[in-house]
Amino acid sequence: MSRLPSVFVSHGAPTLPIDPSMPSAEFTSLGNTLPRPRAILMLSAHWGTAQPVASTAERPETIHDFYGFPRALYEIRYPSPGAPELAKRAVALLAAQGIPAATADHGLDHGAWVPMLLMYPDAGVPIAQLSIQPNLDAAHHFRIGRALRDLRDDGVMIVGSGQITHNLRMADFGARPEDADPRVSEFTDWFESRMAERDIGALLDYRARAPHAALMHPTDEHLLPVFSALGAASDEYRLGIQSLGTFQRALAMTNYIFTDD
Known part of the structure; x- marks a missing residue:
C-alpha cells in the first residue's frame, strides 16, 4: 500500500448525519475518494488531556458528548473496531521524540464518530483516538504529527477533526x-494560501499573523488538529481542498487533504 494522505475535517455540528441541510453527502464522497486505510489515528477537538x-479500546464506545439535540442522534452507534x-x-513513536504519552480505554467522541460514520458507514476501519492538548500550542501539535508521519507508510490515515x-x-x-460573515x-x-x-x-x-484569528478561534482546540495533520504530511505535500460552505454564519466547513507529490 502506498503512503496514505493525512486529513483534516471540519466536523460541524453533531447533527451532521441527520440534518438534510448539512453537507453529509460530501463527507461520504470524501470517504469514497480517499484510499481506504487499514486503520485511522484520529485526533479530535473534543478529547483534550x-x-x-492514545485509546487502546478494542470496541470503542460511541460517546454522545452533547446536550439538547434530537433523540435520534443519541440512538446512533458507530461500532468500528478499535x-x-x-x-x-x-x-x-511519541516517546522516541521526547513527547511523553500514555494509553487509556477511551471511546470515540462526536468529533471522531460523526465524520467517520459518513466517510466509512460500514464501520469497518479500525480507529485509535489520540487526545489533543488544549493548553499547548500549534507547534506542539505539529511536532506530534511529525513524530507519527511514518505510520502513513503502513496504511494508517492520520485524521485531525475540528473546525477551520x-x-x-x-x-x-x-x-x-x-x-x-466576510471575516470567515x-x-x-x-x-x-499559507x-x-x-x-x-x-x-x-x-x-x-492571520486576520481575525482571535475572533475565528477564541480558543484553539478546534484548530489544533489541523497542525497534527500538517505535521504528518510530507515536506512537499500537495494540498487538496473540499470547501463545503459556511454554516450558522461563522462555522466554515472545509476539509483539507495532504497528499504526496
Whole structure:
C-alpha cells in the first residue's frame, strides 16, 4: 500500500448525519475518494488531556458528548473496531521524540464518530483516538504529527477533526450559507494560501499573523488538529481542498487533504 494522505475535517455540528441541510453527502464522497486505510489515528477537538493519550479500546464506545439535540442522534452507534496496537505504537513513536504519552480505554467522541460514520458507514476501519492538548500550542501539535508521519507508510490515515473556524458566540443558527460573515473567508483564505505555500512558520504563528484569528478561534482546540495533520504530511505535500460552505454564519466547513507529490 502506498503512503496514505493525512486529513483534516471540519466536523460541524453533531447533527451532521441527520440534518438534510448539512453537507453529509460530501463527507461520504470524501470517504469514497480517499484510499481506504487499514486503520485511522484520529485526533479530535473534543478529547483534550494534559499530555497525549492514545485509546487502546478494542470496541470503542460511541460517546454522545452533547446536550439538547434530537433523540435520534443519541440512538446512533458507530461500532468500528478499535486499533489498540496502533495506539501503543503511536505512544512509542511519541516517546522516541521526547513527547511523553500514555494509553487509556477511551471511546470515540462526536468529533471522531460523526465524520467517520459518513466517510466509512460500514464501520469497518479500525480507529485509535489520540487526545489533543488544549493548553499547548500549534507547534506542539505539529511536532506530534511529525513524530507519527511514518505510520502513513503502513496504511494508517492520520485524521485531525475540528473546525477551520469555530466561534459559537458568532453563530446564527437560522443563517443561510450566503449569510456568512466576510471575516470567515478572510481568515480561511489566509490559512489556505499559507498551507498551499507550505509556509509552516506563518501557520504556527497564526494567532499573530492571520486576520481575525482571535475572533475565528477564541480558543484553539478546534484548530489544533489541523497542525497534527500538517505535521504528518510530507515536506512537499500537495494540498487538496473540499470547501463545503459556511454554516450558522461563522462555522466554515472545509476539509483539507495532504497528499504526496
